[in-house]
Amino acid sequence: DGFSAEKLFNQGYSYTYDDVIFLPGFIDFPTDAVNLSTKLSRNISLSIPCVASPMDTVTETSMAIGMAALGGIGIVHYNNTISQQASIVRAAKSHQIPFSSDLIFASPSDSIHSADEFGNSPCIFVTESGTKESKVLGVVCKSTWKGLSDKEARISDYMNASPVTLPSSYNFEDVAGYIASKKLDFVPLVNDKDGEVVNLVTATDLERMNSLPKLGLPSLGTDGKFLVGAAIGTRDSDKERLEHLVKAGINALVIDSSQGNSEYQINMIKYVKHTYPHLDVIGGNIVTKYQAENLIKQDVDGLRVGMGSGSICTTQEVCAVGRGQATAVYKVSSIAEQHGVPVIADGGISNSGHIVKALSLGASTVMMGSFLAGSNEAPGTYENKNGLRVKKYRGMGSLEAMTKGSDARYLGDTAKLKIAQGVVGSVADKGSVLKFVPYTMQAVKQGFQDLGASSLQSAHHLLRSGSLRLEVRTGAAQVEGGVHGLVGYEKKYF
Ligand code: XMP
Numbered sequence: 001d002g003f004s005a006e007k008l009f010n011q012g013y014s015y016t017y018d019d020v021i022f023l024p025g026f027i028d029f030p031t032d033a034v035n036l037s038t039k040l041s042r043n044i045s046l047s048i049p050c051v052a053s054p055m056d057t058v059t060e061t062s063m064a065i066g067m068a069a070l071g072g073i074g075i076v077h078y079n080n081t082i083s084q085q086a087s088i089v090r091a092a093k094s095h096q097i098p099f100s101s102d103l104i105f106a107s108p109s110d111s112i113h114s115a116d117e118f119g120n121s122p123c124i125f126v127t128e129s130g131t132k133e134s135k136v137l138g139v140v141c142k143s144t145w146k147g148l149s150d151k152e153a154r155i156s157d158y159m160n161a162s163p164v165t166l167p168s169s170y171n172f173e174d175v176a177g178y179i180a181s182k183k184l185d186f187v188p189l190v191n192d193k194d195g196e197v198v199n200l201v202t203a204t205d206l207e208r209m210n211s212l213p214k215l216g217l218p219s220l221g222t223d224g225k226f227l228v229g230a231a232i233g234t235r236d237s238d239k240e241r242l243e244h245l246v247k248a249g250i251n252a253l254v255i256d257s258s259q260g261n262s263e264y265q266i267n268m269i270k271y272v273k274h275t276y277p278h279l280d281v282i283g284g285n286i287v288t289k290y291q292a293e294n295l296i297k298q299d300v301d302g303l304r305v306g307m308g309s310g311s312i313c314t315t316q317e318v319c320a321v322g323r324g325q326a327t328a329v330y331k332v333s334s335i336a337e338q339h340g341v342p343v344i345a346d347g348g349i350s351n352s353g354h355i356v357k358a359l360s361l362g363a364s365t366v367m368m369g370s371f372l373a374g375s376n377e378a379p380g381t382y383e384n385k386n387g388l389r390v391k392k393y394r395g396m397g398s399l400e401a402m403t404k405g406s407d408a409r410y411l412g413d414t415a416k417l418k419i420a421q422g423v424v425g426s427v428a429d430k431g432s433v434l435k436f437v438p439y440t441m442q443a444v445k446q447g448f449q450d451l452g453a454s455s456l457q458s459a460h461h462l463l464r465s466g467s468l469r470l471e472v473r474t475g476a477a478q479v480e481g482g483v484h485g486l487v488g489y490e491k492k493y494f
Contacts, residue, residue, distance in 0.1 A: 002469030005330055005361065014324035016309065017354045018478055023469040025452025025462065034445035035455040037216065038364045039342040040073055041280040041302030044227065044252055047071030047216030048441055049359055049456065051344055053369040054078065054231035054254055056401060057393045061091040062100050062377040066433045068219040068226035069098030075229040075254050075367075079396065079404055082241045085230060089248040093225045094198060096171045097189070098209070098218070098434060099377075101200040106130050108137060108156035118142045122186045125197050126159050135195035139163045139188065165190045168198040172209070175201045213438035221251050229282075231256040234264035239271065252280045254304060258315055258397065258421065260284040261291035269298040285346060287328035292335045302342050304367065305332045310347035311370040312395035315421045326361055333362025337460065352440050356447030360459045360468060369393065374427040375436070382429055389429035395422020439494040 002023045009015070038049045050072035052059040056079040059067075064074035076088050091100075104121050106112070107130030118124060123141045127134040138159035148158060164182070166175055168189040179187055179201065186202040219227040229252035230245045232238040242253065253272060257265050260283050272281050283295040284304030292303055308315035308322030316322040323331075325348040333343040345358035346367040358366045372378060373393035382389045394401050399420045430436050451468065453459035462468040473481060483489055 002471050004466035005463055005468060005470060006466065008470055008472065009327050009330045013327070013472075015326045015472065016324040017326050017348060017357045019324065019472055020326050020357065020470050021473050021477070021481065022357070022360065022451055023471070024450050025467070027449055027452060029449065029454050031442070031445045031449045033454055034448045036441060036444065036448075037071075038456050039302075040229070040344070040365055041252055041282055041342055042340065043280050043301065044073070046073060046219055046227075046365065048437070049355070049363075049365040049444075050437060050441075051075060051229075051365050051367040052372050053346070053367050054229075054256060055369050055373075055394075055396050056080070056404070057380060057391070058369050058373050058378055060088050060379045061095075063372065063375075063379075063433070064088070064092035064228045065095050065098065065100055065226060066375075066377040067437075068092070068228065070434065070437050071216045071219055072365075072437070073219055073227050073229055073252070075231050075252070076250075077396070078231050078233065078238075078241065078256070079401060082244050085241065086244040086248040089228050089230055089245060089250055092228045093249045094168065094191075095226060096169060097175065097199055097201060098172060099205070099432075101202070101205070103132060103197055103200060105132055106140070106155055108154065108159070110155050111152050112140065112145055112155065113152075115142065115146065118145075121200065122202055123188075123200075124155075125188065126155055127197075132196060136163075136165075136188065136190060136197045137161065141185075143185075163188065165197075167192050172201075176206050176209070179203055179206060209434075212432075212435050213442070215438050215441060221249075223249070225249065227251045229254060232268075233257070234262070234268045238268070242272065242276070246276055246279065250279070252282060252302075254282045255284070258285055258307065259321070260286050260304070261288075261294050266294065266298055269295070269300055273299055282344065284344070286332060287323035289331050289335045292332045296336065296339050296341055300341060302344060303332060303336050304344045304346045305329050305363070306346035306348065306367075310395065310422075311350065312393065312398065312422045312425060313347065314395070314423060315397070318419060318421050326357060329358055329363050330361045333460075334464075337362060337464070352443035353447065355440070355444050356451075359444070359456055360448075360451060360453070360463060362460060362463060364456060370427055372433060374430040375433045376431060377433050383426070385426060390426035391429065392424070393427045394424040395420075397421035398424045400424050436494075 037047045048071040052063045052067045052074035054075040054077040056077045059074040067074040104124045123139040126138045138161040140159045165188045189199040230250045231254040280301040282302035283300040287307045309325035329345045342364035345363035349368045
């Protein structure tokens with residue numbers, strides 16, 4: 001019944017995830033027996049197959065921390081200066097707590113005029129300079145400040161000069177235990193070396209964390225710190241960037257090109273492999289077997305697949321080049337698997353079904369932009385648009401992002417004219433990745449169970465042996481497969 005992937009994907013059509021549907025297999029294990037652990041690249045293991053895309057509206061410190069805490073990984077974008085990118089990596093790696101809180105600073109001579117100055121934080125930190133970069137002198141608690149009648153008083157007159165703090169090397173369980181045993185409202189975590197505040201954990205955070213679904217182990221390196229990846233381009237100046245990123249402790253490097261089968265990329269892979277032999281290098285983006293073979297010859301440790309499949313992409317429209325993402329993932333992974341190179345299915349993920357499809361068609365992980373961009377952990381603040389809370393999400397090839405500096409990926413070195421290959425938009429508020437990613441993984445496990453695959457390895461075995469059966473959906477079948485025929489409804493998954 002149905003077709004094998006080999007037969008379906010060799011008929012001259014470019015299919016994307018929505019075009020295809022799997023036929024169910026045989027279930028002989030419970031959903032929770034499904035193991036989603038996987039590899040990002042040859043030497044990097046993850047407990048969930050999720051990667052945050054190197055985009056400036058997706059992956060900075062908070063996202064990198066959140067993804068690593070969940071057992072996935074974030075790839076820090078490079079649409080910034082070298083020192084900004086390296087300090088994002090450093091900040092993410094200096095955390096042991098699955099989230100980072102907003103920290104507010106003031107100097108001893110300041111006054112606090114309104115409760116708004118506290119933001120969502122229960123306190124303001126006082127440092128000599130009034131910025132994060134110096135030893136903390138004390139804290140002003142919102143509750144103390146609210147009780148004051150003289151709101152013009154200088155901070156130094158009413159701050160608590162010896163607040164309880166904990167070392168930033170403490171993990172979440174240690175901090176949680178301490179807060180609970182001492183019945184504290186919050187505790188700042190400070191850097192042992194110079195006394196700078198690194199993070200803040202509140203009693204409300206503990207309640208929130210305890211109510212979240214639990215996943216597998218966090219992604220930690222051999223140094224016990226969160227795994228963090230970073231992206232660079234293929235220009236000579238990217239070599240200097242890389243040197244700083246390696247010093248900051250990156251665990252994986254993504255070489256970022258929209259068409260990765262190029263002399264520029266091959267030269268960069270050679271340079272990285274020679275200069276930093278212990279760093280895993282992920283090449284791409286590619287969509288064909290021919291492109292894959294060229295990069296595999298250079299000994300890449302991972303391949304990133306997708307061209308024009310991203311939600312904000314216009315590459316296929318502008319350049320007439322690309323491939324439907326289901327076909328691209330299947331074709332590239334069929335070569336990559338023979339060489340033990342894990343494939344990242346990049347772009348086009350908008351629901352858990354797309355993740356099941358990407359992984360079952362041969363990918364080891366999915367890289368996501370829009371799926372994560374509406375989360376608390378994505379950079380930027382929420383805005384109100386037509387009554388909806390949204391965050392900005394933009395293509396790295398959009399004019400707006402290129403004006404800020406990401407043109408290397410989308411332009412040749414000598415190009416003078418900027419042609420956009422992406423758009424700027426916004427995505428709805430989704431809350432924290434710490435909450436919606438575990439629910440999404442549970443849905444992915446159910447998909448795997450329906451297929452009769454208890455792990456990614458088992459799904460890949462079903463695929464290659466021809467036991468995974470699938471079909472193309474007609475337009476009407478796709479309509480039928482979605483919600484239809486209702487006057488109005490609310491889509492809510494958990
Ligand atoms: P999703 O669908 O997850 O896609 O939002 C994210 C991926 O899209 C790619 N990307 C772009 N592609 N023009 C493009 O053609 C762009 O401006 C652009 N920005 C990002 C990238 O691979 C990302 O991971």
